[in-house]
Amino acid sequence: MKTPNKNGFFIDGCKTKFCEKEEIIVEEGKQLTKKEFTLAGLDCANCAMKIEKGVASISGVDKCSVNFATQTLSLSMKQRDEAEIIEKAQKEIRRLEPHIKVEEKQKGHISSATFLLEGLDCANCAAKIEKEVGKLDGVASASVDFVSKKLTIEASNHQLEAMQEQAEKVVEKLEPHVHVLPLEKEKHHHTHAHDHSHEHGAGHTKKMIVRLSVGSIVAAIGVFAPFSVPLEFLFFFAAYLIIGGDIVWRAVKNIIRGQVFDEHFLMAIATIGAFAVGQYAEGVAVMLFYQIGELFQGIAVNRSRKSISSLMDIRPDFANVKREETFQKISPEDVRIGDIILVKPGEKIPLDGKVIEGASMVDTSALTGESIPRDIKAGSDVLSGFINKNGVLTIEVTKEFGESTVSKILDLVQNASSKKAPTENFITKFARYYTPVVVIIAFLLAVVPPLIISGATFSDWVYRALIFLVISCPCALVVSIPLGFFGGIGAASSRGILVKGSNYLEALNDVKYVVFDKTGTLTKGVFEVTKIHAVEGVTQDEVLQNAAFAEVHSNHPIAESIRKAYGKDISENSISSYNEISGHGMEVVIEEKEILAGNRKLMSKMNIPFLESEEVGTVVYVAVNKIFIGYIVISDQLKDDAKKAIQLLKELNMKKTVMLTGDALAVGKKVAKELAMDEVYAELLPQHKVEQMEQLDRTKQTNEKILFVGDGINDTPVLARADVGMAMGGLGSDAAIEAADIVIMTDEPSKIATAIKIAKKTRKIVWQNIIFALGVKAVFLLLGAFGIATMWEAVFSDVGVTLLAVLNAMRVLKTNDL
Structure with missing residues (x-):
């Protein structure tokens, strides 16, 4: 039961009855078992909802959820009926969606392989490859990221090698010019990856310009020279072959392979049709402008890719490793834990480690987005990806390259687009x-009107149908939309926010409830002395000094904070007796002086009269020779931007900000009041936090989402339960990066609002492109059908709109206005 207190906050502690009930639930939960299944072929969000509803209705099923983005069914069921329930679930899925293949996920049995598709510069080709590879038997999932030119295949360990071979055959069949390279080879090719484009990459640009120039000259001769019709046709036909012969040939090869409906087919049939109805000049001109448009589009896409990639250009090229008495320059992948590396001014730190010699300023902006360099010295931990600004550093390596921060971040950013947003999936299917x-409409447009309209000529309606075909190419959508989402992910990463998939980026748009952990999220997670109270006749320094002597041997964070506040060396030789009284505090004897430091129970146990503190925080009472001399208050400090973070979220119209904490009720109330949060629940264990999250989930509307923000270590269950989990990375905390959907590398709560703003800007630009592209095409399709638009307008509505949409998509990279 929760009731608002006088400050308007909702407070709930962990009452005894409540905790006992939770224990029973946990005890009962041991009778349940959880399984995960891959739903291969699931490409419809509505189908996912039907499956979830159908399986959830099966007797014995406790919980069922279908993740449409990852094609995963999670099933919690009665352990004793497990086999029967799984069989019923599979039958129900086959009944609802017969084409879906159900495979159980077994941890450690599913592996993935990623390939570089060198030469891929066509979004439609990417969609075809993804679809056909995904159909292969044994493939759990296949994803092609058009932006980073990567194919990722998931399959069971024993089938993965065979799947790789089959996938390569599929790519070769669909797109012979695309070369499939294992990702480990990419580092030797990545500098050239953009040069091998689908047709108009940077390496082919000069050749294409020469071809188009020669073709244009030949066509101009056909236009202006006084030739007879047959000779005129020959000049135009030669120009057509020079300019667009490759397009026609590719269309023919695709038709032979059964891949009919793509942009090459549309352009070939439209221009050949123009020749068929005697529009030679227009057929050549349409192909010329299509190729010019594709040239500019390819250049724009490649520049966009480079712009996004440069945001996370943190891969180190080498490491200076100590071998005997000299330093050798070797690949970071070959460095081992414990090796000593040397980093000179201007070089990237190649691996995570600890500084053992030297001092310097390091630029951390590539990882955290922070513009101010950090001071480091001997004993400081450093991360791969930092740039050494001035001094020479000697570093002991603490993680191999595969486990280093830079490697994990690169993996996250490069593979983020494989988790596609619902909008991307919709456009691919559309x-x-x-x-x-x-x-089909174009065919009917060419055939039907001449048959039913009096005076209509067949050639006129064929021409209109050809225009209709040119306009219909959906390139603007399938190119600009994934580019927009990838740009959003790149923009977020440049601000120190790592988003693991465009589906999570899009989900941020629907967040209406933000739930926080307290320690390490809203607070610094570092205890500090905040107040020292001394009785009359005693100084604050004396209280602190005696407490520091008492806590000299303790490793507790409270003791460390007292010693840090004291800041002076303590001679342990002067301590003649040291006794820790469990659950109470410390008793030491120093120079025949007895010092007691601990909680109020210690004072009561020793029958010492004392002034009880009402301060919020941990209070350490200090007594000397059984006489109370004062107390010290130690508390966790709020992060500098915590209050700003809550204010920014309210400006973004969040319905509710909630804090879940395991800390004392008084501490929780104080923090919530200071930050102006809506609700706070205190004294919660991890399972109680999950229960509060589920309670909040029941109150939200269907289209609303809950964002949970934690430190990613103790809050893993809640991060998993939330619609979107966000972790404070703490300079690359392994647990945080693994558990969360989004990681804030700077540990700044205010970046939550920044992430939501980037998500909103990304969605706005994506929908601008969708509406613009479909709107322009709809207008020109109508104009073409009624004979108003010519081939010239048709080419603009295809290539021109695509180019404008790509340029618009790149605006998401500009985050200065956030």
Whole structure:
């Protein structure tokens, strides 16, 4: 039961009855078992909802959830009926969606392989490859990231090698010019990856310009020279082959392979049709402007990719490793834990480690987004990706490259686009059906009107149908939308926010409830002395000194904070007796003086009259020779931008900000009041936090999402339960990076609002492109059908709109206005 207190906060502690009930639930939970299944072929969000509802209704199922983005079914069920329930679930899925393959996920049995698709510069080709590879038997999932040119395949360990071979055959069949390279080879090719484009990469630009120039000259001769019709046709036909022969040839090869409806087919049939109805000049001109548009589009896409990639250009090229008495320059992958490396001014720190010699300033902006360099010295921990600014550093390596911060961040950013947002999945599916429908309409447009309209000529309506075909190409959508989401992920990473997938970026748009852990999230997680109270006749320094003597041997954070506040060396030789009284505090004898330091129970136990503190925080009472001399208050400090973070979230119209903490009720209330939060629940164990999250989940509307922000170590269950889990990375905390969907590398709560703003800006730009592209195409399709638009307008509505959409998508990288 929760009731508002006088300050308007909702307070709930962990009452005895409540905790006992939770223990019973946990005890009962041991009778349940949880399994995960891959739903291969699940490409419809509505289908996912139907499956979730159908399986959840099976007797014995405790909980069921279907993650549409990852094609995963999570099933919690009665252990004794496990086999029967799984069989019923599989039958129900087959009944609802017969095409879906259900495979149980077994931890450690599913592996993934990633390949570089060198030469991929066509979003439609990427969609075809993803679809066909995903159909292969044994493939749990396949994802092609058009932006980073990567194919990721998931399959069981024993099938993965065979799947790789089959996938390579599929790519070779669909797109022979695309070369499949294992990702480990990418580091030898990544500098050239953009040069091998689908047709208009940087390496082919000069050749393409020469081709188009020669073709244009030949076409101009055909236009202006006084030739007869047959000779005129020959000049235009030669120009057409020079300019667009490759497009026609590729269309023919695709038709032979059964891949009919793509942009090459549309352009070939439209321009050949123009020749068929005697529009030679227009057929050549349309192909010329299509190729010019594709040239500029390819350049724009490649520049966009480079702009995004440069945001996370943190991969170290080498490491100076100590071998005997000299330093050798070797690959970071070959460095081992315990090796000593030397980092000179201007070099990137290649691996995580501890500074053993030297002092310097380091630029951490590539990892954290912070513009101010940090001071480091001997004893400081440093992360791979930092840039050494001035001094020479000698570092002992603490993690191998594969486990280092830079490696994990690169993996997260590079593979983020494989987890596609619902909008991307919708557009891919939309394009799959949209083009064939338009081709059918174009065919009917060419054939039906001449048969039913008096005076209509067949050639006139064929020309209109050809225009219709040129306009129909969905390139603007399938190119600009994934680029927009990847740009959003790149923009976030440049601000120290790592988003693990565009689905999480899009989900941030619907967040209406933000739930926080306290320690390490809203507070610094570092205890500090905040107040010293001394009785009359005693100084604060004396109280602190005696407490420091008492805590000299303790490793507790409270003791460390007292010693840090004292700041002077303590001679342990002067201590003649040291006794820790469990649950109470410390008793030491120094120079025949007895010092007691501990909680109020210690004072009561020793029958010492004392002034009880009402301060919020941990209070250490100090007595000398059984006489109370004062107390010290130690508390966790709020992060500098915690209050700003809550204020920014309220400006973004969050419905509720909630704090869940295991700390004392008084501490929770104080922090919540200081930050102006809506609700606080205190004295909670991890399972109680999950229960509070589920309670909040029941009150939200269907289209609203809950964001949980924690330190990613103790809050893993809640991070997993939330719609979106966000962790304070703490300079690359392993647990945080593994558990959360989004990681804030700077530990700044105010970056939560920044992430939501980037998500909103990304969605706005994506929908601008969708509306703009579909709107322009709809207008030109109508104009073409009624004979108003010509081939020239048709080419603009295809290539021109795509180019504008790509340029618009890149605006998401500009985060100065956030």
